[in-house]
Amino acid sequence: MADREQRLTWRGTAAQWDRRLFDAVARRHWPAAERVLPALGRAADHGVLWGGIAAALTALGPARTRKAALRAAASLALASATVNTVGKWSVRRPRPLLDGVPVVRRPAVPPWTTSFPSGHSASAFAFAAGLALESPAWGAVVAPVAVSVAFSRIYTGVHYPSDVAAGALLGVAAGLTVRELARGARRARAVPGDERPAAGVPALPDGAGLTVVVNTGAGTAGDAVLGVLRDRLPAAEVVECGGEELEAELAAAAARSQVLGVCGGDGTVNAAATAALRAGVPLAVFPGGTLNHFALDFGLTGPEDTCRAITEGQAVRVSVGRFTPTDTPAATPAGTPEGDGGGEGGGEGGYFLNTFSFGVYPQLLRHRLRWAPRIGGGPAALAAAWRVLRAERPVRLTLAGRPRSAWLLFAGNGTYHGSGPTPRRRDGLGEGLLDLRLVHGGGRPGPRLLAAALAGPLTRSPAHTAVRLRRLRIEDIPPGTPFAYDGEYAKAPPALVLDVLPDALPVYRPR
Known part of the structure; x- marks a missing residue:
């Protein structure tokens, strides 16, 4: 008292x-x-x-x-x-x-x-x-x-x-x-993850048999990577290109080489992974973009790591996320690059090494890509965030047979750590599961997203759902709805399936 x-x-x-x-x-x-x-x-x-x-x-x-x-x-x-x-x-x-x-x-x-x-x-x-x-x-x-x-x-x-x-x-x-x-x-993973060693990948002591495609429009690290390649792998073939030529060059390089190398950001690495999967060759990643989410989660800190793994023949197998249209009366236009690479496009399906999403983030990316050529990337990002948080509405989808209204649907290739609707990093890329985060519709997007972040990964949160699964069917997608994958942007088909290909891609990484 x-x-x-x-x-x-x-x-x-x-x-x-x-x-x-x-x-x-x-x-x-x-x-x-x-x-x-x-x-x-x-x-x-x-x-x-x-x-x-x-x-x-x-x-x-x-x-x-x-x-x-x-x-x-x-x-x-x-x-x-x-x-x-x-x-x-x-x-x-x-x-x-x-x-x-x-x-x-x-x-x-x-x-x-x-x-x-x-x-x-x-x-x-x-x-x-x-x-x-x-x-x-x-x-x-x-x-x-x-x-x-x-x-x-x-x-x-x-x-x-x-x-x-x-x-x-x-x-x-x-x-x-x-x-x-x-x-x-920005910190690279410092310890080995759950990826299985990849047997039978070639060791290339001087780089002979390796073709590295360098995206000239990605980040600012291209010159540094080229210097390391010339010093450590002098016999490697280097192809510099960008824009619409990138996907064709990656496909051609994968077809004629023992190992496909790529220097660029997450969008470029996605395009290279697609080419490597189709050609059945290992992938060597040289981080060269602005964010490099895949390289950091994979444990690559720079080109020296990749060069050492190639010369010693050390690689692991990573799981790959996949989206496949299930009702495609007409092909959808190809994906638009996020500043550093080309995309597959929603009509033909494709792969993602990092994330796939509907809702707020694809809308933000769409506005930013539209305005960036006129006002610059930074102002475009600010204007896009302002527009999305004030004017956008939740997207209505049918998930696994149940109608849902969502501000954001996030699917990660492997389990991401940290609470919230879009957690930041993974400790492994060999799990073979989708990390699904759903921010339920209702209210305004800014407060709703914050409430989801504060709720954490609770499966019964009123604002936020988090589950792990191997496959998800998404139907009744409104016409013209955008989606994003690994920083790429495309228009969605009426229905698609998300799933994971376990241990699908061998990628070089030193032990």
Whole structure:
């Protein structure tokens, strides 16, 4: 009883100090601030101010600045989604009374949501923290703007000081979280996985019998890979190409070589895996894209690893995901590359080494590919995310005979670790199972996806379903629905089957 009384006394004292600080700000008169701070708060509504800054930095800055802007935008999105799904509805605090706030400062349309925490403050500090953690100089430039936006929420009478402080802490936490996620996604697997050794693959001490197709449009690592190849495997044939020629060159190289090599990102590796499977030859992967999800999950850190495995004849067998149309009255146009490779297309079916998805991600990829040639990749990604999170609707499908409405259907080739609708990495590629994650339709996509991430891999979560299976039939796909696989984009047929080919592809990797 005494403890309860102490807690109530403490809360009452904290509330009194909160109100006193609020009233002190309301009584202060700063002539310049009465125009600047309310206008700054309005500019930050719905993240418009931060989106404009991110777009400008992405369009005009060097590579590191563009990366910092994208990291800041991701931090803002995480903070905003957390506030709107958890914060606002877990602490239902009323807005402050505006008796002491001058009319000229008050918002024309009072906010209708609860007061704790401040969403503007969370977004402002998340953006500034995400930017500063990647580019301290730009973070120092933006930080005063973030502080001013946060203070404007008290100055205009829409938040208590504690609301703003909590929002600021949440925003900084979002920036740190995004940084850790990015760091984790970039680390190659350091221990062997569950892949079986591939018997009978040739050892090529000088590279004779190996043809490496280098995608000239992928990433920035092509020159470094070529230098290593000339030094370690001087007898290997190297073919440099890109664009529409890529698939034909891969098929021709696989047909005439003992081993097919490829240098590019995940889309390029997907196309090479398809060519190697059809020709029945082993695959050698030289990571050369922007993200290199397959190479990192496979344990390849660079071209030296692949060269050592080729010279010593060391390889393992990996499982391959497959999508097969079951009702194809007409062929669907071929897949569109995500900047670094060609795709199979939904009408003919194809393979995926990493992931397959319907819903939010394919729509985001579709918009980004459409806008990137006009405004650049970074601004296109931001604009696509804004469009998808505001305007898209869940896709309706029939999964294993049951109608479903989904914001996202994610299928991974092998078990991905980590909670959420799109977990980040695998410890092995020989499992032979599909890791299926379904974010159920309902509400808005941003809050729903965050709720699914917080729910974790729970098979009975109201927001998120996670199961492991070998085969999934998907039917009643609406005409024109896009899907994505290994960073490629295509239009879906009316129905298809997802399954896994266990131990289907030998890939070189040192022991």
